Amino acid sequence: FIREAMFDLDAAGLDRLNPNCRIYQEIARIAGVFHTQPALRFGRMYFREISGNGRDFGLPEGHPCTLAFSRILANDEVLVAYNTSTTDQRADFVLVDDTLHRGGDTMTFLYGGRGTVTVQDHPDPGNPSRFIQLPLAPMQFVILR
Template sequence: MREAMFDKNTPGLNLLNPACTIYQEIAKIAAVMRSSEPLRFGRMYYRSAFHQPGDTLNSLYGGVGGVPVRQGPAGVFIQLHLDGQQFVILE
């Protein structure tokens, strides 16, 4: 995808369309990330050693109940369905 955004034969030429709705919405997201320190410096850590498929992570904040740890092709994961600006803390 990234290669399609730039013309290799004309370095410096940007083929993105800033008038496009998708471009403008991504720009809004980027602006929020730049203006919010936790979003700029937040990290995601791969922690497969802590949880195994079949375990349940319980909600400590922002949710109710628990979510199962599942096995995927690239490792274990959890699936959350969150509303806009919602976050959860899991144990």
């Protein structure tokens, strides 16, 4: 019932939200990314396998870990990732769609980071997988395209 406490049912349009609060501002930024990226709104969702060594990939097991998923719409992939550790940095490798990306392509941070990361080919020549390496601070949340 916390949600009900944020809004005054007797006064339409009145709320108890504090737009000066950092949490409010960050949620607004994430919502802004959501509204500008059709893949985030309408794309199919795929959980992404991770690796600590860039070779052996699998879904996260245990805690802490990097949780990652992609939303794909047509030829557009948006990747969302989160470091669940409250104390440790992580630099896991995260699979991306190998039909949409080639080695050397870049993915750009839309939220939670700056610049780009480079898509890499799997080191085994017979493995068509492609991935990025994501350095994440404790509890860091990022969105890339």
